Amino acid sequence: MSVLLIEAFHGGSHKQLMDLLQEELQDDCVLYTLPAKKWHWKARTAALYFMQTVPASANYRILFASSVLNLAELTALRPDLGKLKKVLYFHENQLAYPVQKCQERDFQYGYNQILSWFMPEHKLAHLEKVIGVKRNGDAYHPEGLPGQQKSSALMKNSNTHRESGLCEAQPGLYTTQHEGLPSPLTVPARLNTSEVSESANPCQEEDKEHLTFNLSHILSGPDYQQRPLHIAWPHRWEHDKDPETFFKVLLKLKEKDLPFHVSVLGEAFTEIPDIFSEAKKVLGSSVLHWGYLPSKDDYFRALCMADVVISTAKHEFFGVAMVEAVYCGCYPLCPKALVYPEIFPAEYLYSTPEQLFKRLQNFCKRPDTVRKHLYKGETAGFSWAALGSKFRSLLAAEPREDL
Structure with missing residues (x-):
């Protein structure tokens, strides 16, 4: 099991993505999840839960998780996981998520996301070289990607793939060709x-x-x-x-x-x-x-x-x-x-x-x-036909010391 999949809110589009990756990776991955309930509680405590439930293994090479998980906390609690290549998938931006009532925003959730993708200068420089991002002031933007990903180059998959929100789409997809639409x-x-x-x-x-x-x-x-x-x-x-x-x-x-x-x-x-x-x-x-x-x-x-x-x-x-x-x-x-x-x-x-x-x-x-x-x-x-090879490449790459 070389790919460790972690989902702290296993429902809706979060579940849909993990199910798809499991199908793609088959016997080369293992998935650990928490139910899709009480999202705010999961964002605060999931790292502690997975620290205790994910067993240690010398076979892990890559950790793939959604940004509900505070990745910085998990890697601090589990140094063995901190050594893995890590892919963090952002379904939403908690710094801009609409508040329901006129009250002071709880910045903990946005702060969790910042901690999870913050990187020192030498790693940002490596990111610029490896995946083609360009510096714009103090921010990095993926070249050729839409402008919605303004927070971090690591958020690029939230638009180039197909997930949004915390629970939106039905699992899986099959549709019919209808009045000139694609096959x-x-x-x-x-x-x-x-x-x-x-x-x-x-x-x-x-x-x-x-x-x-x-x-x-x-x-x-x-x-x-x-x-x-x-x-x-x-x-x-x-x-x-x-x-x-x-x-x-x-x-x-x-x-x-x-x-x-x-x-x-x-x-x-x-x-x-x-x-x-x-x-x-x-x-x-x-x-x-x-x-x-x-x-x-x-x-x-x-x-x-x-x-x-x-x-x-x-x-x-x-x-x-x-x-x-x-x-x-x-x-x-x-x-x-x-x-x-x-x-x-x-x-x-x-x-x-x-x-x-x-x-x-x-x-x-x-x-x-x-x-x-x-x-x-x-x-x-x-479509998965267009994106599948990119995900396969991302999750098949050998870990590097500078990642």
Whole structure:
């Protein structure tokens, strides 16, 4: 077991990435995890837990972990692990993570991240030579990578791969080719051939318990173009995804008597913003689906049904749920901020909630314009076919004394 994988919050996109790496590395890795609960507690104490539970081994060469773990603490507590080559994957930036209430920010979590990737001058110089970063004042930026990675060159994989947030996407991915989108062979994750064949189409499979309608009939029926616009919101039910803005726009559409359907997907945790229960009552019959779909097949069938996918996020390194929805044929509407302008063409961006409302208002009146639309962006670079070799190279490199 030459690669030691550690995940202190093993759920959502964190679990998705670790599962993919396990599949890729097979017998050459070992994984240690903590459940995806009480994130703040995990960020404070995970190093102590893994110090006690990860057994010593002379076979470890590389340590791969997400930034929930305070890597500096772990390597101080376990000097044997400190000698390994270390890869730290940032799913989010805790220095810029939105606070839920107007109160003083707890800087411990951002401080943990700074300690975990801080390096002395000689190692930064080596990093510049090895992976191609250039110095800009006191900061380092990866050459050729988007500007969202402004904190550290070590954060580059948070955008060049596909993870975002603490719990966003369903594990695994298989989508159908839909109206001119890339082939399923270029989906942004490895196809799980043990579960789904390459020719399978999630929009044409039999319905399961969560979806009681025949999707293949809906997508091919004679009145498909006349059906109300179907809007999807596939994000965590938490404040950083800004559900308030999303539902305010939908309620305004409702007030205008504009026809639409909505599927509110994504995972909920202990504290659910009040806006969800309030909006569900008002939206009433406009709701097609409400809540988390544990089956990835059901999840992607729901996305295949939708016409438009919306993000109202206030913090995003990538937005895997948005890209998944695009692969399922959805028209994306994202804030003209954060990472989105680096991924989506200007046509799919909005600057204010008013602009989002106007776009959806027009789509509600003419849903056929969305259904006939061919996505104009490029997403092939996010596929495992494009990124797999980079991860393999990263995790297969022999350790060096100067790393």
